[in-house]
Amino acid sequence: MDIIGKWNVTAIMAFNSRTSSLEWRTAAEIMADENAEDYLKESLAYSYIFSEDGKVSVVMPIPADTSKEEIDAAVAEGAIQLCGEDTILMEEKAWKEENGRFFLDTGVKGEVLGEEVSS
Numbered sequence: 001m002d003i004i005g006k007w008n009v010t011a012i013m014a015f016n017s018r019t020s021s022l023e024w025r026t027a028a029e030i031m032a033d034e035n036a037e038d039y040l041k042e043s044l045a046y047s048y049i050f051s052e053d054g055k056v057s058v059v060m061p062i063p064a065d066t067s068k069e070e071i072d073a074a075v076a077e078g079a080i081q082l083c084g085e086d087t088i089l090m091e092e093k094a095w096k097e098e099n100g101r102f103f104l105d106t107g108v109k110g111e112v113l114g115e116e117v118s119s
Contacts, residue, residue, distance in 0.1 A: 003095075003102055007048045014040060046090065049083075056095045056104065059087040 011026045014036075027044045030036045042060075049057040062071060074080045083089040094105040108119050 001100075003050045003097070004052055005050060007050065009044055009046070012040065012044070047087070050095060054094055054096060055092055057083055057092050058090040059083045060090055061087055 009027060011024050012030065013022045014025050014030065015021075016023050030040055030044060046058055046060050049059060051057070071080075071082075075082060081089040093107065096103050106119050108117055110117050
């Protein structure tokens with residue numbers, strides 16, 4: 001599988017408060033659900049751009065109601081970094097492939113139940 005390029009989330013595991021369990025839901029289902037959490041809907045707008053140099057850029061679209069002046073001011077202040085003309089770079093992480101499996105460096109550090117977590 002070639003992972004290089006731009007990817008969007010098509011399904012996500014979300015908490016179902018009626019059943020108190022996690023379940024897979026498509027992006028379309030979540031976007032149509034008026035009771036879905038705003039943070040879930042926002043996260044579905046993110047794109048993931050995998051590059052050959054081992055980096056993945058997480059980007060989000062610039063809100064449609066944002067003026068060019070607001071964007072230019074935010075860039076000048078260092079508050080945002082553009083990634084193309086219509087997206088903002090949210091974060092950049094490292095990724096690698098080993099034996100046909102893909103790994104993303106989440107940056108998570110610490111331990112769980114006394115065992116060190118691998119980021």
